[in-house]
Amino acid sequence: MSETKFDIPLTMALAVAKDVPMSEAGVDVTVRTCSPPTEKQVADLEKLGVRADTRRTVFAARLSEQQLQDVAANPCVLRISLSQRLKALAK
16 A cells, blocks of 8 residues: 555545545545656556546546555556645635
8 A cells, every 4th residue: 555645635535434435436636646657657547547648747537445545556656635626816
């Protein structure tokens, strides 16, 4: 398990999910890679549910708890963060 790649809000959400079952749809996260992934790394990430490409290092995904563990175990993944709702800067 590579839970050290999870940010604090994601770790807390997963702890709560142990008591309350996580929705079937999973949780929205941001996956950051160390560098733009290679074609093989993109294929590996896509098998795990992350839509990736070779030009970026940040990807959005909706993953189950098992998928989160699998993505975190991938060596090209640097960090996985819980997605946050954006708030307007001005009203």
